[in-house]
Amino acid sequence: MRKFITSGEGLPRWSAPISHAVVVDNLCFVSGQLSIDEEGRYVAGTTKEETARAFQNVFAAVREAGFAREDISFVQVDLIDLRDIADVNVVFESLFEPGKRPARTVAQAAGLPYGARVKLVAVAARERAREA
Template identity: 50%
Template sequence: MPKRYIVEVEGVPPSPSPISNAVVVGNMCWISGQLSVGPDGAFVAGTAREEAERAFAHVFRIAEAAGFSRGDIVYVDLAFLDLADLKEVNGLYAEMFPEGRRPARTVYQAARLPFDGKIKVQAVAAR
């Protein structure tokens, strides 16, 4: 059985929920859902793009702390409060993941997100 370990990252605000920032098993890293949260752990509201930028910054910081790079991300799950925000976030997504290196992705609208956020981002990385 591959080695399994929990990744907790300094500089990523702790979740109010009982979760780990990420779990690594073998060559795979599962990164928990991230929201637009500031350094103090408080939710930071903004446009969908602004919230996505903060959430992705946490995802990338967690991946790096686990020994993975942005280029190792193979799957992204985006939960939106309103799918009308998808177009705005797609522009950011295209900037962060260049053509030929874009992860597989799931996008859906949720009835509600924690803190009434506009977006939640989770990811899987593989080496």
């Protein structure tokens, strides 16, 4: 069974022909999230602000898919400037408990939509499949 998350509370409206997330069994794959508000507008800010807003969107997608923040097992962070990783770490540490933080990769991007500073991709996993 697959579940496609295309809209929901707290999720931005997208013009792109993709889903915010796709659930397959006990996994939730979250599409790249930027600092986008619910109306689909890019919200420019510092790296910390954009990271926090992008995480709001990740959490909204996970929630709409029937998963919890604690189910997030992997996060990919794409940055325009790798020197901003310290700012990402501050936000990351504030959102996830020590000892329960997801695995993570960080890469520098040549460019991101809207001129964004950061993009987040996430995967959430549950111990066993349950209906969402």
